[in-house]
Structures are given as structure tokens and as C-alpha cells.
Amino acid sequence: MLTEKESQQRVFRLQEMLRNKGVQAALLVLPIDIYYFTGTRQNAILWIPADGQPLLLVRKSLSRAREESPIADIRPFPSSKEFASVFSEAYLTIGMTFDAIPVQQHTYYSRALPGRTFVDISMMIRELRSVKSPFELEQLRKSAGKLASVFAEVPQFLKAGMRELDLSAEMEYRLRKAGHEGYVRMRAFNQELFFGLAVSSSGGADGGFFDGPVTGKGLSSASPHGASYDEILVNKPILLDYAGVFNGYIADMTRMFVIGSLDAELQRAFDVAIDIQEMVSQAMKPGAISEELFLAAASMADKAGLGSCFMGMPGEQAKFVGHGVGLELDELPVLAKGFTAPLQAGQVIAVEPKFVIPGKGVIGIENTFIVTDDGGQRLSDLPDDIVFLEV
Amino acid sequence: MLTEKESQQRVFRLQEMLRNKGVQAALLVLPIDIYYFTGTRQNAILWIPADGQPLLLVRKSLSRAREESPIADIRPFPSSKEFASVFSEAYLTIGMTFDAIPVQQHTYYSRALPGRTFVDISMMIRELRSVKSPFELEQLRKSAGKLASVFAEVPQFLKAGMRELDLSAEMEYRLRKAGHEGYVRMRAFNQELFFGLAVSSSGGADGGFFDGPVTGKGLSSASPHGASYDEILVNKPILLDYAGVFNGYIADMTRMFVIGSLDAELQRAFDVAIDIQEMVSQAMKPGAISEELFLAAASMADKAGLGSCFMGMPGEQAKFVGHGVGLELDELPVLAKGFTAPLQAGQVIAVEPKFVIPGKGVIGIENTFIVTDDGGQRLSDLPDDIVFLEV
Numbered sequence: 218m219l220t221e222k223e224s225q226q227r228v229f230r231l232q233e234m235l236r237n238k239g240v241q242a243a244l245l246v247l248p249i250d251i252y253y254f255t256g257t258r259q260n261a262i263l264w265i266p267a268d269g270q271p272l273l274l275v276r277k278s279l280s281r282a283r284e285e286s287p288i289a290d291i292r293p294f295p296s297s298k299e300f301a302s303v304f305s306e307a308y309l310t311i312g313m314t315f316d317a318i319p320v321q322q323h324t325y326y327s328r329a330l331p332g333r334t335f336v337d338i339s340m341m342i343r344e345l346r347s348v349k350s351p352f353e354l355e356q357l358r359k360s361a362g363k364l365a366s367v368f369a370e371v372p373q374f375l376k377a378g379m380r381e382l383d384l385s386a387e388m389e390y391r392l393r394k395a396g397h398e399g400y401v402r403m404r405a406f407n408q409e410l411f412f413g414l415a416v417s418s419s420g421g422a423d424g425g426f427f428d429g430p431v432t433g434k435g436l437s438s439a440s441p442h443g444a445s446y447d448e449i450l451v452n453k454p455i456l457l458d459y460a461g462v463f464n465g466y467i468a469d470m471t472r473m474f475v476i477g478s479l480d481a482e483l484q485r486a487f488d489v490a491i492d493i494q495e496m497v498s499q500a501m502k503p504g505a506i507s508e509e510l511f512l513a514a515a516s517m518a519d520k521a522g523l524g525s526c527f528m529g530m531p532g533e534q535a536k537f538v539g540h541g542v543g544l545e546l547d548e549l550p551v552l553a554k555g556f557t558a559p560l561q562a563g564q565v566i567a568v569e570p571k572f573v574i575p576g577k578g579v580i581g582i583e584n585t586f587i588v589t590d591d592g593g594q595r596l597s598d599l600p601d602d603i604v605f606l607e608v
Numbered sequence: 609m610l611t612e613k614e615s616q617q618r619v620f621r622l623q624e625m626l627r628n629k630g631v632q633a634a635l636l637v638l639p640i641d642i643y644y645f646t647g648t649r650q651n652a653i654l655w656i657p658a659d660g661q662p663l664l665l666v667r668k669s670l671s672r673a674r675e676e677s678p679i680a681d682i683r684p685f686p687s688s689k690e691f692a693s694v695f696s697e698a699y700l701t702i703g704m705t706f707d708a709i710p711v712q713q714h715t716y717y718s719r720a721l722p723g724r725t726f727v728d729i730s731m732m733i734r735e736l737r738s739v740k741s742p743f744e745l746e747q748l749r750k751s752a753g754k755l756a757s758v759f760a761e762v763p764q765f766l767k768a769g770m771r772e773l774d775l776s777a778e779m780e781y782r783l784r785k786a787g788h789e790g791y792v793r794m795r796a797f798n799q800e801l802f803f804g805l806a807v808s809s810s811g812g813a814d815g816g817f818f819d820g821p822v823t824g825k826g827l828s829s830a831s832p833h834g835a836s837y838d839e840i841l842v843n844k845p846i847l848l849d850y851a852g853v854f855n856g857y858i859a860d861m862t863r864m865f866v867i868g869s870l871d872a873e874l875q876r877a878f879d880v881a882i883d884i885q886e887m888v889s890q891a892m893k894p895g896a897i898s899e900e901l902f903l904a905a906a907s908m909a910d911k912a913g914l915g916s917c918f919m920g921m922p923g924e925q926a927k928f929v930g931h932g933v934g935l936e937l938d939e940l941p942v943l944a945k946g947f948t949a950p951l952q953a954g955q956v957i958a959v960e961p962k963f964v965i966p967g968k969g970v971i972g973i974e975n976t977f978i979v980t981d982d983g984g985q986r987l988s989d990l991p992d993d994i995v996f997l998e999v
Binding site for chain 1: 643669670672784793798800803854
């Protein structure tokens with residue numbers, strides 16, 4: 218549960234950002250943004266003036282929003298006729314998250330509040346949410362711990378001849394019983410993910426829509442990501458990349474498994490991935506520039522002769538080496554080209570150097586780290602080593 | 609796989625609708641809309657002129673889009689500078705789906721194609737997609753069949769004392785192994801669902817954000833829907849409401865289970881739900897008015913003295929009795945107040961009369977039906993009866 222104090226601190230930080238940008242109020246309609254400030258994910262909108270108390274207007278369920286949220290002023294959603302009267306006409310410039318809300322929502326509120334100017338505060342909200350509080354870091358540690366404990370069980374159920382789908386089902390079943398909430402939230406409107414990826418053999422070296430190094434073949438062209446019907450083979454890399462969602466907070470982790478032995482080139486690529494992870498995690502201090510960490514990682518891949526398959530198939534390479542996580546899988550900061558803001562203490566980043574080698578498969582590592590003065594602090598201590606199982 | 613012929617038929621139907629509305633082209637950016645016309649769900653945009661050939665512009669993965677789609681003209685996504693030159697300036701009025709695409713997307717394409725007027729074609733696309741082809745009906749029948757076969761296994765794993773979460777995990781595990789694709793697509797931007805709902809006891813009588821009769825307690829205020837940590841008790845109604853997603857197509861089904869015996873009022877409410885389902889399914893013929901079916905259903909609930917708990921908790925009642933399904937869970941038509949369009953043959957509707965009786969729990973039925981001249985045709989023949997298990 219979100220405490221009143223923490224809710225107020227989040228609201229204060231946003232209000233400061235709003236005032237700095239000359240925005241008089243935020244009108245938030247995306248459920249997870251509302252949850253961040255209020256502790257409740259009901260069907261609602263949240264009004265945060267730059268200089269006053271927040272107001273949560275709830276369509277459904279009002280009783281549940283009141284039970285869950287420390288926000289003082291929670292009311293039923295007003296009718297169209299009453300809507301404008303709820304908001305003072307003094308607030309002329311209103312921020313909304315244009316990255317995530319549909320055009321129809323923007324149109325509805327523009328008409329409901331005539332005479333106001335609506336501006337995009339997507340980056341403001343995303344930057345604010347990228348720096349985690351001690352409470353949030355504790356949630357993320359718990360998520361990583363539960364996720365790691367299921368990863369540790371993989372040798373009990375991974376068998377040659379099972380389908381990628383069966384392996385995925387076993388992972389999902391155990392994660393779910395551990396309290397995984399299932400739905401993995403992503404902010405990008407054209408991305409989607411179900412739990413994670415269990416891919417092996419050529420499965421990892423298929424192209425795909427996902428904004429990451431690996432998409433997976435999936436079960437059909439309608440759901441072309443994650444596990445496929447392909448059988449798990451011996452002497453092939455088996456990649457498990459799963460998001461652990463507990464109490465809303467997402468930790469992200471990848472481990473490699475092999476039944477039998479591994480091709481020497483893949484082993485070498487794995488070792489390079491570990492070196493890149495080590496370099497990036499040591500550099501993850503406040504003030505470090507995201508873009509520079511990506512470029513340094515790409516340069517290490519180049520020097521190892523693996524530049525053309527770093528972070529994706531040749532021709533489909535993702536141009537990042539890490540991404541923020543929190544209440545969404547695709548938070549800020551992104552360790553990628555074009556991201557020049559300095560890192561801040563308390564940001565949480567999944568670092569995932571991976572190589573996709575056509576004809577051989579996909580290999581790499583992923584752990585979630587907190588940005589601290591001493592560099593990246595790992596959220597879990599599960600060993601990184603490839604897990605070799607007997608044939 | 610989508611055939612070239614079927615893809616062309618879908619495009620032709622849209623082109624006719626565009627011409628009727630004076631819209632010169634559609635620019636589709638929501639992945640599932642693109643999948644409907646092209647058979648591929650990659651990161652792409654789809655241009656369909658009212659009088660020419662469609663053009664698919666792919667960010668990632670181009671190779672996979674070309675493998676999967678029968679569309680003739682598939683090209684890499686152009687750079688910002690080249691973008692405008694790809695589209696003839698003769699197309700001045702361009703339709704986009706404002707219900708689903710973020711403001712930033714609209715802004716991006718407005719700037720990339722200056723001088724054009726962008727209009728909302730959300731309802732056009734949703735109406736087009738609501739009428740299923742024989743191929744789509746076959747997919748939906750297969751989805752319903754697989755979903756029903758897992759429902760039939762419930763007596764093997766449902767036990768008193770297990771948590772709702774455990775029951776949900778067992779359902780999900782079996783559905784997944786049967787080929788369930790996991791991710792349940794919903795069009796409404798503030799709705800989300802993980803697989804379905806396993807709720808019992810008071811779990812079903814909690815309020816919730818979900819636009820349906822039952823939300824479930826969920827595992828936390830961050831993911832407040834579906835199964836909770838509550839134990840399954842004897843002599844209480846246990847509701848399982850699951851979406852079956854196979855090859856992209858979603859069938860929706862609810863069945864009731866009881867370990868021991870059931871309260872007489874709940875049994876009576878169940879019988880009324882069955883009567884309502886029978887009335888609605890018989891009336892589901894082309895030309896029937898959605899709103900009238902809902903009002904007739906609500907009237908039957910009223911006459912049975914159950915009006916105040918029909919389709920939700922008192923005060924949080926959903927105002928529908930059925931919803932279209934297909935590639936998304938929340939398709940047209942909706943059997944609800946305000947929906948006055950006549951039904952069309954080939955529409956597919958999940959009919960789900962349910963009652964939420966405070967202090968006693970939730971009870972009801974759900975099956976997916978095709979609108980035909982003979983009334984609703986069920987997609988699966990799993991019996992509707994409450995399944996009673998011994999304590």
C-alpha cells in the first residue's frame with residue numbers, strides 16, 4: 218500500500234516540475250500514472266494542480282479507490298454537464314501524457330474544459346517516475362528475488378524434446394504461484410509482451426517486432442513473440458528472459474541454459490556479454506551519460522568482432538543495452554543513442570547485452586541494477602553463469 | 609495464415625466504407641488493425657487508399673512481415689525526410705483510429721503529411737471487423753473448442769483450500785500448453801486483463817475497474833483484477849471466466865463450480881441467467897437491435913427481483929449483457945444501452961448474464977455465439993450446468 222507521505226512526496230515532486238515548466242496543472246488519465254501518485258488503479262482521472270491538492274475522479278470502482286488510496290479528495294466522476302465546474306478556470310495550461318493517451322481522450326477533455334491549452338508532459342512524468350524511492354526499490358528487490366527463485370528451479374523442469382511453449386508454461390506456472398501478477402505493462406503503444414521469452418535454437422534468431430534484441434517466434438503471426446512450438450534441442454543455447462511483476466513492480470532477468478555442450482563462438486559471445494555487463498554496471502553512477510554507456514558497450518562488441526550481431530540480428534539490431542524498469546517494462550532511462558541526460562541515483566535499469574548469431578542462436582545476460590554512487594547495485598544475486606545440464 | 613484473397617476482400621470492404629464517407633485513405637498504426645488487413649503483426653504502418661493498392665511500411669521486422677503477409681507492396685519504413693514523398697498529395701482526407709492511437713502518433717503523422725485533414729475512422733474499422741468471415745468463424749470455433757476442453761478438466765484440479773491464484777495458475781498452465789497465446793488484446797486504453805478471472809466467495813463481489821460484471825480482487829492494488837490470495841471455500845460459488853486466445857482469435861466463456869452445495873438464492877439467480885442467455889441467443893438474428901436485447905435481459909432480471917444485482921454489484925452495475933469478440937476482447941457489437949445498430953450475420957458475441965449478490969458471491973454463465981438467421985449459434989457445446997464437486 219502507498220502511504221500518505223509517499224503519495225504526497227510524489228505529488229510535490231511533480232508540482233515542482235510543473236511550476237518549472239509553467240504548466241498549471243496535470244490531468245492524468247493513464248491508469249499506471251494514476252496508480253503511481255494515488256496507490257489505486259481504478260478507472261479514474263487524476264487532477265494535480267501545480268499549487269494545491271490532488272483530486273481523483275473515479276468512474277469505477279469508487280469504493281475500492283477510497284479503500285486503497287491515501288488521496289484525501291476522491292469523488293465520483295462528474296457528468297459531462299458538471300465536468301467543467303469541477304475545475305477552476307484559473308488553470309489555463311494543462312499537461313497530459315500525449316505519448317500514451319488516445320486522441321479521443323485528448324479531444325474529450327479539450328472540449329470538456331474549453332479555453333485551456335493542453336501540453337505534453339509525457340517526459341516530465343516519465344523522468345519523475347524513473348527515480349525510485351526507497352519503498353519502490355524495496356518492491357523491485359522483492360520482485361527480483363521472487364523472479365530469481367523461479368529461475369533457480371529451471372534445471373528441475375527443463376528437458377530436451379519439450380517445446381519452447383512447454384518450457385514457457387512451466388516458468389509462467391511457477392512465477393504465477395509465487396504471486397506474479399501476470400500482466401506486464403508497457404508504455405509504448407505498439408509493443409506488447411506476455412511474461413517473457415523462452416527461445417532456443419533458431420527461435421532466438423528470428424526477426425521480430427519487439428524493441429529488444431530478441432523477440433522469439435511465438436505461436437502464430439498474430440502473436441509473434443515469445444515461445445514457439447519448436448522443440449528444445451541438445452547442444453543449443455536456451456534463453457529465458459522473463460519479467461517478474463509483483464505488487465506492480467517489474468524486475469527483468471535473462472539466463473542461459475544448455476543441455477549438453479555449447480558452440481565455442483557462442484560461449485565467447487557470452488563471455489563478452491558478461492564483460493559488457495560488468496563495464497556498464499561499474500559505470501552506472503549518477504552523472505554518467507546513458508548514450509555513452511551504450512556506445513562503450515557497442516565498442517566492446519565491435520572489438521570482439523561481434524558488432525554486427527550485438528543486440529539483434531544483423532539488420533535488425535536494437536540500439537540500446539539497457540532500459541529502465543519500474544511499474545512499466547519500458548521506463549526511463551534508456552541506455553541508448555540519443556539519450557544524453559545524466560543518470561540519477563535511484564534509477565533502476567535492466568542491463569541486457571545480448572548477441573544474435575544467425576544459424577547459431579541467441580546468447581546473453583540480463584540483470585536489473587540500481588544506479589548508486591558506487592555503480593550499479595544488483596537487485597538479485599543469482600549467478601550469471603550459463604547453466605549446463607546433462608543430456 | 610491470411611490468404612491473399614481474404615486480405616483483398618477485407619481491404620475492398622474498407623475501401624468501400626472510406627469512399628462512402630468521403631475519406632480518401634486510411635493510415636493504420638495500431639498493430640491489431642494492421643494484422644487484420646495484412647496477416648502480420650510487426651512494427652509497421654498500413655496505408656490503404658480508397659482506390660488503390662495497400663502499402664505496408666515496416667520498422668521491424670521487414671523480413672518477417674514479407675514472410676507472413678500476402679500484401680504485395682511491403683517496404684522499409686521511410687526516413688522522416690522521405691516520408692511525405694511516399695504518399696501522393698492527392699489524398700487530402702486521411703482516416704486514423706483516434707480511439708486507440710496516442711496523441712503523439714497523430715501529431716507525428718500530421719506533421720509528416722502537411723496540408724492533409726485527419727479524421728477519425730475508429731467506428732468504421734470496428735464495424736468492419738465486427739462481421740467475421742468464414743475463415744474467422746473457423747478460428748473462433750477452434751479457440752472456443754480449446755478453451756472448452758480446458759474448462760472440462762477443471763474438476764481434476766479444483767480443490768477446497770487452494771487459493772484463487774492456484775486455481776488460476778492451473779487453468780492458465782493448461783490453456784498455455786494447449787496453445788493459448790497469452791496476451792489478451794483489449795482496445796479500450798484503460799482496460800487490461802490477464803487471461804481471465806478465477807473468483808470465489810466475496811472475491812466476485814468486490815468492486816473493480818473492469819468494464820464487466822466481475823473484476824475480482826486481484827493480488828494487489830496495482831493489479832486489482834482476477835484471482836486473489838483468498839482460499840477457495842466449500843459451499844460457495846466459484847466463477848471461472850476465461851478468454852481463449854488461439855491464432856489471435858478470442859473466445860470467451862464462463863462456468864460455475866461448487867464444492868459442496870449452493871445457496872438457494874444463488875441457484876435461482878443462475879437459473880435466471882440461463883433463461884436470459886436463452887432469450888438473448890434466440891433473438892440474435894440479423895436486424896435485431898443491440899440495445900433492445902440488453903433491455904429485454906435487464907427486464908427479465910427485474911421481473912425475477914434481481915435487477916439491482918444484474919451485471920455487477922449494486923451501484924457498480926455494467927450496462928451490457930454481451931460484447932463482440934474477435935482479435936480483441938472488446939469488439940463490436942455491444943449488447944448495451946445506446947447501441948442501436950442492427951445486428952449483422954457473422955458478428956460474434958460473448959453473452960454473459962451474471963449476478964453479483966453482496967455477501968453471497970457472483971454467479972452466471974457466458975458463451976460465445978455467432979449471429980445467424982436462426983439466432984445465436986454457439987461456438988462450443990460444453991454444458992452450461994453448474995459443476996458440483998464433492999467436499
